[in-house]
Amino acid sequence: MKLQLLGEKLQLKALTKVFDREITGVYISDMVSDVIANAQAGNLLVTVQIHANVIAAANLVDIAAIIVTQGKLPTDDVVKMAEKAEITLFSTALDRWKVATGLYEAGIR
């Protein structure tokens, strides 16, 4: 599934331009080191973290997009960093569990 469609299905708020890639899977983590070690290229990262390190790690392993949960909003600098790295940044008021179930219901396996 591509990011544009996924964003519409889960009613996600795009904080950056949507770089419409096909996602290869989902990785849920709040630890930057865990993302570096275990996430795969093209994955959708679901996290509550909003600091710049998350974008740095996502860029390093070629994450396609990040969903920031629980209504958290990164600073403008972090949003710009994501945009520059062509990583789509979404925001949602849902928590990680509800995002996970929503992704499953949307057909992501």
Add this chain to the structure above:
Amino acid sequence: MTAEAHHRYEMVHVRPGYVIVERDLFSRAVRSYFSAEPIPPKEEYREGNRIWKYSGMAQSFQFDVRDNETSEIVKFSELLGLLYYGCAAKDTDIHRIGEIAHENRISIYVAITYEAEDGSRINISEDKIRILNRLFNDRLESRDKKILILPDFFNLYKAVSYGEIMIDFGLTAMEEEVG
């Protein structure tokens, strides 16, 4: 067989832990080290004429890399983390160089290493830098995108391993303690 198995290098033996930052009570010297203990050590202790006091920590990890052609395991215990150019201050050389590289779809990271007990930098070999570059570039899927990991030509290690500013500095293998 997983997709990673086709890559020359693979991250193995990933060990979660903590970067512990400590301060000498008398000289105010600061140093940092990695601890894989489940509960991060915070005890004050004496070492020669110095008394080291816990100053802070961040979650981190260490890893080895397996060469899938030779089965050799390469340890990266000297590596503190990778600093993304975009997380460095805009008026630094690393940021300026990173901006130029970014226009060519190259993302620059700097390999920051731990300090030795005397406060000097522990160097990472050029061979290991090459391995890191291959390891992360082989994982990429985006067309034309490249990762370029450099040794710390910029002497950023002091500022980063001093602890207080390491989060603001944006070291990718570290995050603030939660809870």
